[in-house]
Amino acid sequence: MNKNIVLCGVGGQGTVLASKLISAAAMAKDIPVMSAETIGMAQRGGSVFSHLRMGDDIYSPMIAKGTADIILGFEPGETVRMLPYLKPDGQVIVSSREVMPVTASLTGGSYSGADMIAYLQKNVKNLFVIDTDKAVKELGSAKVLNIIMLGAAVSSGALGLEKKDIKNAIIEKVPEKFHELNFRALDYYGNK
Amino acid sequence: MHKEFLMGNEAIALGALAAGVDLVCGYPGTPSTEVLETVAKKNTGNVYVEWSVNEKAAMEVAAGAAYSGARVMVTMKQMGLNVASDPLMCVEYIGVKGGMVVLVADDPGPISSQTEQDTRHFASFSKVPCFDPSSAQEAYDMMAEAFELSEKYQTPVFMRSTTRVSHGYASIEVRDPEEYVVNKPEGFVKDTNRWVIFPKLSNANHKKIVARNDELADVFSAYAGNRIFPENAGIDEKLSKKGIAAGGISFTYAMEARAELSGLRLLKVSTPYPFPEKKAVEFLEGLDEVLCMEELDPVIEDGLIYVCGKYGLKTKILGKHTGHSPVAGELSRDIALEMLAEFTGIKREKTEEKELPPLPVRPPVLCAGCPHRASFYAVKRAMKGRKCIFAGDIGCYTLGNAQPLDMVDTCLCMGAGLGIAQGVGHMDPETKCFAFVGDSTFFASAIPGVINAVYNQADMTLVVLDNSTTAMTGHQPHPGTGHTMMGQVVDKVSIDAVLRGCGLTVVEHVNPMELEKAVDTVKKVADEPGVKAIIFEYPCVAIVKPEKPLHVDVSSCIGCQKCIKEIGCPALSMRDGKAVIDESQCTGCTLCSQICSMDAIKKPCNGDCGSEKAQKTGGANE
Numbered sequence: 001m002n003k004n005i006v007l008c009g010v011g012g013q014g015t016v017l018a019s020k021l022i023s024a025a026a027m028a029k030d031i032p033v034m035s036a037e038t039i040g041m042a043q044r045g046g047s048v049f050s051h052l053r054m055g056d057d058i059y060s061p062m063i064a065k066g067t068a069d070i071i072l073g074f075e076p077g078e079t080v081r082m083l084p085y086l087k088p089d090g091q092v093i094v095s096s097r098e099v100m101p102v103t104a105s106l107t108g109g110s111y112s113g114a115d116m117i118a119y120l121q122k123n124v125k126n127l128f129v130i131d132t133d134k135a136v137k138e139l140g141s142a143k144v145l146n147i148i149m150l151g152a153a154v155s156s157g158a159l160g161l162e163k164k165d166i167k168n169a170i171i172e173k174v175p176e177k178f179h180e181l182n183f184r185a186l187d188y189y190g191n192k
Numbered sequence: 193m194h195k196e197f198l199m200g201n202e203a204i205a206l207g208a209l210a211a212g213v214d215l216v217c218g219y220p221g222t223p224s225t226e227v228l229e230t231v232a233k234k235n236t237g238n239v240y241v242e243w244s245v246n247e248k249a250a251m252e253v254a255a256g257a258a259y260s261g262a263r264v265m266v267t268m269k270q271m272g273l274n275v276a277s278d279p280l281m282c283v284e285y286i287g288v289k290g291g292m293v294v295l296v297a298d299d300p301g302p303i304s305s306q307t308e309q310d311t312r313h314f315a316s317f318s319k320v321p322c323f324d325p326s327s328a329q330e331a332y333d334m335m336a337e338a339f340e341l342s343e344k345y346q347t348p349v350f351m352r353s354t355t356r357v358s359h360g361y362a363s364i365e366v367r368d369p370e371e372y373v374v375n376k377p378e379g380f381v382k383d384t385n386r387w388v389i390f391p392k393l394s395n396a397n398h399k400k401i402v403a404r405n406d407e408l409a410d411v412f413s414a415y416a417g418n419r420i421f422p423e424n425a426g427i428d429e430k431l432s433k434k435g436i437a438a439g440g441i442s443f444t445y446a447m448e449a450r451a452e453l454s455g456l457r458l459l460k461v462s463t464p465y466p467f468p469e470k471k472a473v474e475f476l477e478g479l480d481e482v483l484c485m486e487e488l489d490p491v492i493e494d495g496l497i498y499v500c501g502k503y504g505l506k507t508k509i510l511g512k513h514t515g516h517s518p519v520a521g522e523l524s525r526d527i528a529l530e531m532l533a534e535f536t537g538i539k540r541e542k543t544e545e546k547e548l549p550p551l552p553v554r555p556p557v558l559c560a561g562c563p564h565r566a567s568f569y570a571v572k573r574a575m576k577g578r579k580c581i582f583a584g585d586i587g588c589y590t591l592g593n594a595q596p597l598d599m600v601d602t603c604l605c606m607g608a609g610l611g612i613a614q615g616v617g618h619m620d621p622e623t624k625c626f627a628f629v630g631d632s633t634f635f636a637s638a639i640p641g642v643i644n645a646v647y648n649q650a651d652m653t654l655v656v657l658d659n660s661t662t663a664m665t666g667h668q669p670h671p672g673t674g675h676t677m678m679g680q681v682v683d684k685v686s687i688d689a690v691l692r693g694c695g696l697t698v699v700e701h702v703n704p705m706e707l708e709k710a711v712d713t714v715k716k717v718a719d720e721p722g723v724k725a726i727i728f729e730y731p732c733v734a735i736v737k738p739e740k741p742l743h744v745d746v747s748s749c750i751g752c753q754k755c756i757k758e759i760g761c762p763a764l765s766m767r768d769g770k771a772v773i774d775e776s777q778c779t780g781c782t783l784c785s786q787i788c789s790m791d792a793i794k795k796p797c798n799g800d801c802g803s804e805k806a807q808k809t810g811g812a813n814e
């Protein structure tokens with residue numbers, strides 16, 4: 001089963017780790033996987049994305065427009081930016097929590113995450129909006145937003161992976177002192 | 193053998209380790225940096241690893257080790273190859289004994305470079321054979337082949353990568369450490385007829401190099417990396433007269449684009465230099481038209497045009513010269529699909545692209561608490577109203593050009609700011625000329641510029657932005673940090689001592705976070721005659737533990753936005769007519785509190801000062 005996944009957000013939100021956890025989970029199941037991501041100057045506070053492809057007969061880590069099965073969006077505006085990559089019946093899982101551009105105050109360029117969610121609701125049939133504000137508050141840390149989103153994506157069945165696969169990947173990739181918090185974040189949405 | 197999920201650069205590093213590399217050196221530069229870092233991390237204990245002071249030094253260290261029979265790899269980005277070109281051009285004439293692989297990562301786009309130069313052209317210019325992998329697995333496998341070829345023909349060999357190969361990840365097959373080749377370098381053996389470059393030797397070796405590269409063109413024609421698809425001559429009836437030629441990451445785009453047209457003939461070029469002529473002739477046989485897919489320069493395209501001319505073939509070669517391919521920027525899956533649709537006349541079903549609503553713009557900015565912001569601001573305040581030029585340089589501090597700082601008037605290449613400031617000053621002595629340079633860049637390429645200024649009686653102020661690291665490329669150590677890639681703690685090379693050694697008598701040190709003092713220092717130093725320097729010393733916020741975040745006392749804040757408009761710190765924004773500080777970003781640097789006219793920005797107050805605490809936002813889980 002081939003899957004094209006776009007992860008997107010703002011530098012610092014943990015798209016790279018989320019992408020690595022999905023990859024590790026896929027590899028543990030012997031599924032070939034490739035990915036490509038933003039590295040360097042764009043990382044801090046900039047728009048960032050990961051392209052992740054699972055399955056056989058893949059040459060390029062990059063995804064063509066209109067062919068992503070899933071967009072996992074950590075930020076509403078960045079999710080809209082990646083929408084051209086979604087295939088017509090593709091699924092979007094988006095965090096409702098907006099991140100203001102660092103230059104917003106300077107340039108007066110304000111922006112509304114709610115407008116972006118409204119746009120997605122109008123244009124994407126297969127949409128899940130995740131109330132990450134609530135999740136972050138209850139979990140007591142904004143740092144696990146990426147894992148909350150990953151948990152929601154796994155629960156939706158869209159990744160073809162199970163939570164225990166991601167848990168094993170967390171054990172492998174994340175320092176032990178953060179395991180418990182990450183497990184709670186992973187289990188926040190959907191079944192364990 | 194086992195499988196690992198590796199970045200292309202990590203795969204290159206492991207490939208070198210598996211090939212028994214003895215020495216790895218280089219200078220950091222995106223997208224090449226992770227190669228050397230991975231070698232250092234996975235060092236079995238048998239490899240000497242160093243961040244050299246610049247690429248020229250690295251190339252020379254590598255040459256010396258290769259003369260000694262060691263297997264060596266030297267790493268850099270494409271801009272670095274310009275710096276290393278002097279020893280490279282010569283070492284090709286001298287040759288090597290141990291395998292020498294020159295890893296250069298090109299940056300189509302460019303994403304984080306000044307130019308879109310193509311190392312494949314450097315290969316033909318320097319006559320150095322070149323491998324061009326298309327994936328992490330191929331890069332890994334090619335490292336062994338590159339070392340073998342280098343030793344067999346006693347020549348340095350290029351391993352040329354690009355951003356998407358270097359920074360793409362894949363699950364690939366790699367050797368277990370027990371399977372690594374073990375190489376035992378003989379050591380340097382004196383032979384003046386071999387190792388000392390003289391015109392007579394160069395003339396003799398030039399002839400040998402040309403003959404060798406003719407031979408290599410044949411060797412590469414038989415090399416499995418240069419392939420014609422489909423393997424069996426079964427060619428699509430409708431498309432029997434058309435073909436594609438591609439290399440590097442563009443090969444993967446081409447393969448994906450022709451997935452539905454598996455009969456369409458395709459030539460994969462994995463060794464752009466020497467060009468595999470005979471393979472190309474075999475590919476061109478019976479084709480009317482060939483579309484070339486490649487990034488940067490039309491190297492494969494030119495190779496095929498040359499072959500057509502040489503062998504009298506009538507095939508039309510389409511690409512950058514004919515308007516069938518973009519001439520600048522990265523290719524993409526989508527561009528490849530469009531190119532192929534136009535070429536074959538088989539239109540693909542396009543999903544309708546909806547117009548997107550206006551999206552937030554997120555340009556790169558100096559981090560919250562970045563000492564460069566404070567340094568630029570101090571110079572700006574000190575020189576307000578005076579005729580100045582601020583020559584910038586390569587590093588995070590290039591971002592000092594953005595509003596509201598607007599303190600970078602020029603930026604060219606590593607270390608160039610010094611020379612530019614001198615040139616401007618010679619033409620307009622009334623202008624106060626400043627050159628800004630980071631600590632790593634200072635050691636890498638600024639010192640000759642300093643000596644040039646002193647010797648030639650320039651009038652300029654050198655501003656060294658010393659943040660104790662090579663920040664832009666991910667915090668590599670350098671001569672001023674006191675650490676090496678072998679884990680040694682060593683004496684730091686003093687920037688102050690270097691400057692005084694070059695003849696400067698005015699060298700002032702100041703903490704940029706002490707604003708008034710910094711401004712006074714700049715005023716004083718700028719009015720001294722001749723060449724003088726200010727060293728702003730404060731560590732990069734990414735390598736030290738931040739201080740407690742500041743907060744705004746809303747009863748004192750009058751909403752004038754001075755803090756925002758003067759320094760543009762990303763931790764500061766306006767909410768309900770008052771400034772607010774994002775606690776998750778603020779490092780407690782206090783620069784904004786020193787600017788506020790109302791004294792409204794406060795240090796932590798244990799919650800008893802009645803101010804509204806800034807709301808936590810963002811945060812990372814990296």
